[in-house]
Amino acid sequence: MEHAPSIDSRNGDGESDEADARAGKVPAGSQTLLRGLDVLEAVVAGPVSLSDLAGGLGLTRSTTHRLANALIERRYLAMAPGRGYQLGPKLLELGFRAQQQIDLVQVARSRLEHLADRSEDTVHLGVRDGDRALYLDKIAGRRRIAISSRVGDRHPLTATGLGKALLIDEPRAAWEALFAADQAGGAVPIAWDVWHDRMQGYVQVGRAFDLEENEDQIRCVAAPVRDVTGRVVGALSVSSAAQYMDDRRMEALTRDVVETARQVSEDLGWSGNSPR
């Protein structure tokens, strides 16, 4: 107990459970590494001076300096002449490599499975491919109903829940063009005003519905997935027969679907700041 007199100073006498409870489940044993990462993350906000860094983290200047120096040596941080510490080029490189390694389907898989387990319904994952929604993955539910979709299918954007989730950030002009094309292409007829009103509602909540518009007797709840820049790069949905999907259940599912989409987004680096 010689460092920070802050709330979280380590306790050498009490039970170690306290620490475990506080930190979640970090089993300790890497204080230096974790503190180093703290330093790294404290610099995200922008150029900071050493003292500010140390103060903000509850560390001494010595310790902070040593950690920051190691990070500079490895190019994780850089020193801006008269302004303080900045994020370094190594992070650009690692970020880029991470982007190359990450595959949406693989990342989303386990979360989709959990969602399917909880809902007992069929879960889909898809991306936009030109003017269609391309289905990349499907986890079958436990109910004995036929969802005719298959991985690799392309469906209209404006007539499926998943498609509408993919369009949730698009401007009205894009909506209109796609809507007209889908209507002309044989989608279930619907008035533009009705469709547009519904979409605006979906935008507010951050999720979309499909009310038997694409396939009779099938309804679904869908939410968009975003990457690190906040852009919509995919969407996921829960689909079921209308008999299991009354309005109340769709509302109830919303929470779970949106939350799952948020988790997948976080796995893609999104941190919740779409503006900027």
Place this chain on the structure above:
Amino acid sequence: MEHAPSIDSRNGDGESDEADARAGKVPAGSQTLLRGLDVLEAVVAGPVSLSDLAGGLGLTRSTTHRLANALIERRYLAMAPGRGYQLGPKLLELGFRAQQQIDLVQVARSRLEHLADRSEDTVHLGVRDGDRALYLDKIAGRRRIAISSRVGDRHPLTATGLGKALLIDEPRAAWEALFAADQAGGAVPIAWDVWHDRMQGYVQVGRAFDLEENEDQIRCVAAPVRDVTGRVVGALSVSSAAQYMDDRRMEALTRDVVETARQVSEDLGWSGNSPR
């Protein structure tokens, strides 16, 4: 000395200078952090198993596991079900933030100053802006010659060294179009065949010359700057009066200019792999 029996196991008896000499200048005092970063960087290559990680780094499985776990907890790493460790979402986030923080001019500044010091000539930094080269920074040399350029100037791409460096990765079709436009726009007349032959030579070496094509009596040596994806995002050049810039000196400067451009590229996250 109980860890790794590898070549670099620490020595507790001899002089510590050995370690300093070997490691460059890391003054030690953050072993855990540095090892953690080693783990992180070892995962860049792709999914790796714990044992392979430990083996490759010369650490024990225990230590590696502890470090990797801490990195997973912080989302710097992720565990691919049956395939091993992967880079995690935090790196996507930090890489993105780093990209937002980094400014080409600011990053390049000190390196350009050193280059200007060594060459005693005027150094420019520029980017492509549509069909022109936009000059973002200028460090005046020590010679008493007039270089009429100013920060904010736009010059033809095909008639300046800096511009040609910016075009170094472009396909022949783009070269032809820009060349035709610049020639029509009043650039110093030159035959397409001659220009094209020279460009191909520049591409081989990774730098471009300006042989009094833009401004009479001014020659320059330029090299492209790349970002993390390998794309050319800027260029820098050394310019001087032709009397100081005979062919031999231009060749001699090439090394220094290319090296400086490489350093700036590394500051932008480039690691030397343009393919992929």
Place this chain on the structure above:
DNA sequence: CTATACGTCCCACATCATGGGATGGTAGAG
């Protein structure tokens, strides 16, 4: 079944990180 390889967990020991404080440089106020 046994064998191999995986990730995980534990704990005594001593190596390594710690932080108080000293140092040198730079900028601004008086």
Place this chain on the structure above:
DNA sequence: CTCTACCATCCCATGATGTGGGACGTATAG
């Protein structure tokens, strides 16, 4: 100019911290 303030950097005695050998449970293969 001096004095003060704040910066990053460096040093070193102390003990808290990370270490690695080895045990454990499980999964995949032979």
